[in-house]
Amino acid sequence: MKRLINQQPSRFLGVTLGLLPFVLLVVVYAVASGARLAENADDKLLPSFASFGEAIHRMAMEPNKRTGEILLWTDTWASLGRLATGVGLSALIGLVFGIALGALPLARAGLAPLVASLSLIPPMALLPILFILFGLGELSKVVLIVFGTAPFIVRDMQQRVQELPRELLVKAQTLAGNSWQIVLRVILPQVLPRLVDAVRLSLGAAWLFLIAAEAIASTEGLGYRIFLVRRYLAMDVILPYVAWITLLAYLTDYILRLVSRLAFPWYGEGAKEGT
Amino acid sequence: MSALIDFGNVWKEYGDQVVLERLNLKVQAGEFCTIVGASGCGKTTLLRMLLGVEEPTRGQILLDGRRLSAEPGPDRGIVFQRYSVFPHLTVLRNVMLGLELKGARLTGHLFGAARRRAREQAHQMLASVGLDQALDKYPSELSGGMQQRLALAQSLVMHPRILLLDEPFGALDPGIRRDMHRLVLDLWTRNDLTVLMITHDLKEGFYLGTRLLVFDKLRHDPQAPDRYGAGITYDLPVGQADRLLFEEIRRDVEQPEPEPVQAECC
Numbered sequence: 001m002k003r004l005i006n007q008q009p010s011r012f013l014g015v016t017l018g019l020l021p022f023v024l025l026v027v028v029y030a031v032a033s034g035a036r037l038a039e040n041a042d043d044k045l046l047p048s049f050a051s052f053g054e055a056i057h058r059m060a061m062e063p064n065k066r067t068g069e070i071l072l073w074t075d076t077w078a079s080l081g082r083l084a085t086g087v088g089l090s091a092l093i094g095l096v097f098g099i100a101l102g103a104l105p106l107a108r109a110g111l112a113p114l115v116a117s118l119s120l121i122p123p124m125a126l127l128p129i130l131f132i133l134f135g136l137g138e139l140s141k142v143v144l145i146v147f148g149t150a151p152f153i154v155r156d157m158q159q160r161v162q163e164l165p166r167e168l169l170v171k172a173q174t175l176a177g178n179s180w181q182i183v184l185r186v187i188l189p190q191v192l193p194r195l196v197d198a199v200r201l202s203l204g205a206a207w208l209f210l211i212a213a214e215a216i217a218s219t220e221g222l223g224y225r226i227f228l229v230r231r232y233l234a235m236d237v238i239l240p241y242v243a244w245i246t247l248l249a250y251l252t253d254y255i256l257r258l259v260s261r262l263a264f265p266w267y268g269e270g271a272k273e274g275t
Numbered sequence: 276m277s278a279l280i281d282f283g284n285v286w287k288e289y290g291d292q293v294v295l296e297r298l299n300l301k302v303q304a305g306e307f308c309t310i311v312g313a314s315g316c317g318k319t320t321l322l323r324m325l326l327g328v329e330e331p332t333r334g335q336i337l338l339d340g341r342r343l344s345a346e347p348g349p350d351r352g353i354v355f356q357r358y359s360v361f362p363h364l365t366v367l368r369n370v371m372l373g374l375e376l377k378g379a380r381l382t383g384h385l386f387g388a389a390r391r392r393a394r395e396q397a398h399q400m401l402a403s404v405g406l407d408q409a410l411d412k413y414p415s416e417l418s419g420g421m422q423q424r425l426a427l428a429q430s431l432v433m434h435p436r437i438l439l440l441d442e443p444f445g446a447l448d449p450g451i452r453r454d455m456h457r458l459v460l461d462l463w464t465r466n467d468l469t470v471l472m473i474t475h476d477l478k479e480g481f482y483l484g485t486r487l488l489v490f491d492k493l494r495h496d497p498q499a500p501d502r503y504g505a506g507i508t509y510d511l512p513v514g515q516a517d518r519l520l521f522e523e524i525r526r527d528v529e530q531p532e533p534e535p536v537q538a539e540c541c
């Protein structure tokens with residue numbers, strides 16, 4: 001018998017072991033839900049799978065009686081739009097400022113203390129200010145996401161630029177490169193895959209700020225919906241919505257990973273630790 | 276005839292620590308100098324000053340009779356031991372990069388006929404270092420020796436006045452290293468290069484090139500090892516050194532100096 005630290009699961013065993021906790025969770029839920037419903041058929045806390053099915057059908061397939069819209073899709077597009085705008089802006093800010101801070105000592109001297117201070121402000125504490133300044137519309141939600149994620153991306157990009165071997169920058173100078181060309185042809189292409197990594201890491205925070213902003217002031221959106229139906233203890237809607245948000249988060253991450261692999265074929269083999 | 280490179284009484288100090296002192300050195304165009312010395316004894320500092328990433332504390336360095344600019348430029352090519360090539364560019368585009376940077380100051384990209392010319396030039400240069408079979412590979416797919424070939428081609432396509440080599444073959448296997456020696460000598464004769472190469476391998480210094488420079492301390496203060504800097508202790512034309520001298524230099528270079536205070540070195 002090999003030592004435990006040397007035992008590798010086979011492919012089949014690996015998949016089975018990975019699925020096992022999920023199956024267990026579902027079984028535990030089903031048993032608990034069944035027990036509660038047997039005692040009180042109107043229990044709302046742990047709805048049966050059948051009522052999930054009804055709720056999903058109601059939210060995702062039938063047009064809403066009042067507005068005529070299919071709520072799940074309206075909510076999804078509203079949330080994804082805000083998320084993409086916010087994270088996209090953050091990525092752009094992160095790229096521009098991160099490279100400036102990392103590549104130009106003068107920019108670093110001037111801006112690094114400001115960025116460090118901004119990144120220490122808890123973004124949620126700014127939300128009232130944003131609502132006062134930008135109103136309750138889309139802008140304040142997007143700005144909250146930007147505030148929550150951009151400082152991290154800026155600092156991460158700065159770090160990545162400064163991690164590039166000095167030798168490469170010296171070499172580029174001996175190849176007649178000026179500062180702008182070196183940024184354009186040596187630094188930028190090498191940190192772009194790092195930007196994708198940074199965006200993937202900050203997506204969790206972006207969802208947090210999105211749902212928080214939607215919960216407080218919105219008329220549509222995934223976060224708005226689950227906080228709205230909370231008043232009716234509508235677990236049959238909330239739980240599928242949470243699962244849907246999780247799936248969206250996973251898909252976004254998967255797509256970004258795919259983009260990174262296809263767009264930067266040189267990146268990966270031995271260049272960094274895998275994910 | 277005025278020298279291509281002229282060190283005039285150059286000193287380099289970091290605070291109280293003297294690294295190089297009273298360095299006078301003239302290198303003529305076409306010379307192939309190898310530089311050896313105990314590790315840390317100023318040979319890398321010399322190279323860094325030539326490259327323009329460090330400035331001498333005192334004295335001056337002339338290149339073609341003009342004061343050396345204090346930052347790296349296209350008149351000086353460099354191959355480091357590692358990290359000399361760009362991981363995000365294919366072999367061909369690594370060599371084209373210099374031509375593109377020189378030709379397109381704003382975009383850094385050449386187009387049309389200019390691009391085809393650059394591609395042709397890069398291709399020829401790669402053929403001369405034996406890499407024309409790997410044009411579309413990324414550096415991470417190349418062996419260490421091939422990466423150094425690429426680094427050489429990348430520098431030489433710019434026709435630098437001097438080529439600086441910082442232990443370029445230090446990380447390679449002995450067999451590969453011999454191939455690289457042949458390649459460098461071949462490139463040197465065919466392209467009328469002036470080469471300064473730092474090496475740890477004294478044999479390399481004795482058999483490669485035209486001139487051997489040995490760096491070591493000229494004076495010693497056992498109580499303050501940082502007090503005096505290194506200078507050139509041997510300046511020999513290659514081919515005239517005999518076995519005895521080789522052994523003597525080997526002792527100087529390779530054995531740690533018996534010092535009461537073990538400093539990092541120089």
